[in-house]
Amino acid sequence: MRRRTGRLRTAAAAALFALGATVLAPPPTAAAGSSSALDFARAGGAPVAPDYCQSQCADILPPGTNGNATLMEILAHKLFGTRPAHASDQLAPYGALASGYQSLTDDTLSTFFNDASFGVPKDQIAQVTAPRDDVTITRDRKTGVPHIKGTTRYGTEFGVGYAAGQDRLWLMDLFRHIGRGELTSFAGGALANQGLEQQFWPQAPYTEKDLQEQVDYIEDHNGARGKQAMADARAYVDGINAYIRKAEEGRYFPGEYVLTGHVDAVTNAGATRRTSHTDGIKPFTLTDLIALASVVGGLFGNGGGGEVPNALSLLAAQQKYGVEKGTKVWESFRERDDPEAVKTLHDGSSFPYAVKPARAKGTALPDRGSVTPEPLVFDRTGAAASKGVAPPQDPVKAPKKYRKLEGLFKNGVLPEGSFNPTRHRGMSNALLVSGKHTASGNPVAVFGPQTGYFAPQLLMLQEIQGPGISARGASFAGVGMYVQLGRGQDYSWSATSAGQDITDTYAVDLCNADGSEPTKDATSYRYHGACVPMEKLERTNSWKPTIADPTAAGSYRMQVFRTKYGTVTHRATIGGKPVAYTALRSTYRHEADSIIGFQMLNDPAYVRDATSFQKATRHIGYAFNWFYADSRDIAYYNSGLNPVRNPQVDPTLPVKAAAAHEWRGYDPRTNTSDYTPPAQHPQSVNQDYYISWNNKQATNYDSAGFGNGSVHRGSLLDDRVRALTEEGGVTRASLTRAMSEAAVTDLRGEDVLPELLRVLRSKPLADPTLRAAVQRLEAWQEEGAQRRETAAGSHTYTHPDAVRLMDAWWPLLIEGVFKPGLGGELYDALRTNLAIDEAPSAGHGPTGSHAGSAFQYGWWSYADKDLRAVLGDRVDGPLAAPYCGNGRLSACRDTLLATLRQANGKTAERVYPGDDSCRAGDQWCADAIIHRAVGGLTHDTVSWQNRPTYQQVVEFPAHR
Template structure:
């Protein structure tokens, strides 16, 4: 027995030692790729030495003597901190993810091959200005210098992920960066999904005219110039505001990459000197995209001949996408311009290789494409294009449900341009010194379409940039539904001139704002869009902007972090109108008593979606169950596509606008249900759901426990054990319709996870530019062993910022490292 015990101890000790050695070996290999920021090296492609000063938050201040040298430094810094992210985004644009991740990424690759973003990016290079080409080449040289250093010095393949997914990495080139702007454009548009959902809903409804309820238009005039303080002072006396406007419609996928992605959203607002306490312009910007670890955003400062530029960049793109220089600040919001149309293409019954055009049948443009697949045989697909755009297979986006037999569906989109000059626009924007110069630079933008919020030292402005399709006034669906591609009136007739894009300069009231809301009221085809991302947040922004005669940097920060839900304050009085303080006393432990406690909490709630409060969870669960009850019998399985609550839909129903209350009656049941009945049953549904998950002690609930920001690693985030090191989860305030937006997932299992919001926040004060502040949602590094992987995440969660200064001495004073790169 003693011998057996000794051997068991030896075996256990050996296993423990082996495990420890394996852990140490893995740590050693992974840590080899941690960047060293204090060093001197030489590289080809430089005119003069450059210096990269890393401040305390690991923000690189790139000091080059020429513009191309500075962009070389940006490429090097991006590759130091985010190489894995860059090559993965490039593979996405190329349709080559399956080479690394296997068959599970085939659907993405097939779609990306059909869109051919990378091929179109290569075609666009000759259309760019020579100076832009030089910048793209210098940036690529900086990326490649880092990759050469990794190979030369055996620096762990550049990132831990490279060991797990071992694949060759091609040198970076100019087309790669242009392709990433096109990929960004794909992430910021959702009209394809909107057309499909509208078509499917129309087919499903017994009364198709009721589509105006479930997919409503944004009513009223557009909002860009915010209210004048004096004219709206009396409104401050009202304790609550009640909505007469729609909320965001259910948002479709951002892209086909994963089901929880969403189209872009953002906030941006500005104040003229007359509305600023310090006498300078103010600008706040927080673009919203899907959360990930690391964030898509990367903070950087680069020194150009025109002066320093600082703000948020996207690794892989040589530009400060949102930020400021010494004289101009700019923010971006998704414009929701209708830049996509689906076309139904009739196939020639006598020849399946031809499709119908206004002039008769015509051959598809076809090309074979081979997709390499890890651990599987390659797949060859046939790409087909029509005059209207690429043909999409019936299996994508549920297109097969709405495509007639003998037809296929094609996509027309401004992002499918082979002469895309968008890179010229972003380079020109960084060099602009005034609002007018920035607007002129925006003329080169093709896709994505964005609202450009601007503030120089004297005035503010907002301009929609990006190509606007020219549609025929007789278009059969006005771009809202798939239309017959062979009808001349349904085809695009080129693009509208840049001057047709909405523009607001120096508003009389001194304030501008955009929250993806409707900006203009113009008749089709000059309408810009029928689909808007917001009609709720803008009302809260109006309230906050008009509450002060003059603003400060801190008041702009308060607005950016505001978590009061205009929608909750508007909807609750409607859906609870017949429930407040009604009913007989109920004994403890009964559903009736639980309902009374919930209603009492909500009756005293001000609509603040605070992470520490129970009311946001009760409200969110109630309206989610309520919408599900209202639409389930009419839409059947399609109801699951409506994953987010539309406050306007609830308002139309409970105000019985144009007979919308008929949604309350369950058609399949004999009794006639009233809206009060449905509202009460939905609240009971919500409370049962909450009780089963979190218990019946409503007062102890926390919204932040379910509304956690999911900064997950897109590849390693699902790996057991490892996910605890690479994913960043945070309790957060806000919700779908708050200025501090935290869009919920809408998923069946965890419907209130926060998956989409402001990965970047910046507030710029031109009375004292170096007092400007910014922050991102994770950290600068993409290496999960780095202390800079998540060091900004807690600041972001608490609503804190770091200085956004162009003062080099300030950066040096707290530098964590200085890299000098000399010409070789």
């Protein structure tokens, strides 16, 4: 921190003293020696759960368990850099693995991961809270993770909700408002806040009736488990609300409520009573949980969609090459079932789903130039009229001691680009090795969800022990009635986003109720022959200046039209007749049904082996790949509500809305249909190994989007784990090293640069400058093409010039190779389907900048196939036309040299232009992971690594 003057320190101290005296004190705790909580524990509490992992289960979740901060703590952080206990203590060990993995052993895993055993040893108890007589929340000294133990089912879930309030109240409140499309009304009208609600609400524009119907559906259609699930959810909500009441009474609620104007810090108005100026902390409801679940599902569990952009690129290809050849060219870029794609199931098994029909029927391609996106925002006023940019004005009238907090959230509670559910198609990775290939004879797994880096984290750690529940792991804040990814007594499980196609686009014919000729703006459509009105769903948001965001007031309205075929996304003409394109998602209005599967995963009486694990995950409707390990088996199952389609329909493109093209058994009243049976989902037990990094699941199983070709980041895992398996003797440390090495490797450098260098070296290099540039790239490639520090904390890569050259060269070479042959229109259309690059420093990628996750999407497979064809190598599933040098080696080499010369001339300042966090030219910082502040606390920057956010390392030596 910059040195401050004594005057500033004195003023800050005075402000803190004033706040601390009357506003927000740290929450009271029952210390380790207090009577009520420990008497309960000594009296029995919940019995200690058996733990068959025997200290060989570990996990980590940065930045820290504690995600709440009082106003006093936020102000102290801004002035002095301090943070509450356990807010950031997991970031350093997590970050250190990037430079420390090479010497990792089983004995040193504890340097980078925490013991994930059940319970807390007596000498490690930091505090115990007993919110009811039938539950305790015990926190350990090292991490502060809540270990919830209950003697009744209600008490257990009440404690889970109470602990969630303790750790993530502000975050949960944000996300229930995001899910309802009400973030700006809640947290202010900053551009980023507007963007978030405009991204999420159109995906799930629910009314209160819709939300309640989802609650009722779970309870009414799932027998005893459905009733138990909603009883658990009610207890969970009761626990959250009990914590809110306690926090209000004790005035230790999150300080962001003051900063956003919901609570008056001086009078406590809003917390103890509602006024016209403050609305306090509103109690949670069951429907809030559905709204939260819609955000989580939108981020990580969806698949498919994008059929309109697909249609536009197909039309561009047909315009360029003619219909027949253009379709072949487009299909080669689509790579539906590329034979060279890395697959999770590599045993030759086939699971046909969403395959291309031999003769598609009902495909509804638009007239060229007729497509317009459906407008979302209307009636902007005030700051919203200028797109959220407020004119200069006086600060909010507030006590002077608050002035230093002005602008704390000037960019919104989340920065722009934090989420984009239309592109953010899932992350996470998994590595599992069968016991046949391990040193111990027991399976080994290293896996976890890659959910991004936020402060506080979207996930939260917890252990839950009570009647019918025995698990420890991570859950999404606000929907954490059960552990969603973690371990049971003798097994562990995790997931990766699968992305298979569960969303289709229909073209509905527009009409007018009075029989007049419709235009593209018509708000009625044809359904089974009748002209029926669309349902208009609206959300109006308004905001006023607050201490944290003293921008001008404003308001605007969002509007979505809903049909029996989903929500309207685009309008166009087909054969000159107006249509609306709609998106129909199988999980729409069923966001929370997956609660049944999670309940089963937490139930030790249900999951006892690989088979029962697979049965549990069948009840999860989101598109996920699920992985399992115990002392005997590893297993895999792909979940999702996969609709049964007419086999003559091509799900990659829009289809005409008609009964013949609907999902089989489709009922628009409940948004249900027939679903493919479990046997048709990719699954396996005890394959030699499994890897997953959002790659293709199996042969003939379509992953809905572009980018599953010969080069995929899954290859970084597959190559390493295959080698380990062939060698044998795999340990937890060796598998973690494989993950960690992949996490610091540049995919382009490992899997495409070798072909680029072969083309460049096909003749002697006369230009000494280019020869030196090629030599730098060769040296980097020979040492593993890694983006790794020379030493921990050096903030300098081992091959900085080569990394800079690769970053500068890739977009230039892709354009130079492909744009001349494709033409500008088709090249741009295909870039809409698939971004050309997602290097760590690329802020334009699906995950935004400083997000860790990288190399998920890009044109590396296209470049690889095209270059190998030029070199005369065998290419299975080649592109339908040559591009680099039109297939001539010498001309291709000229293109690569010309683009390399351009790249070599770019300085570090041009390649890494800098942002609010990094100065121009700072390569390490441009890549580095920066936690996106979702509240008043920020965290230290750590070196880039491409790995799960929450991660487990497990090896069970015993079983029940």
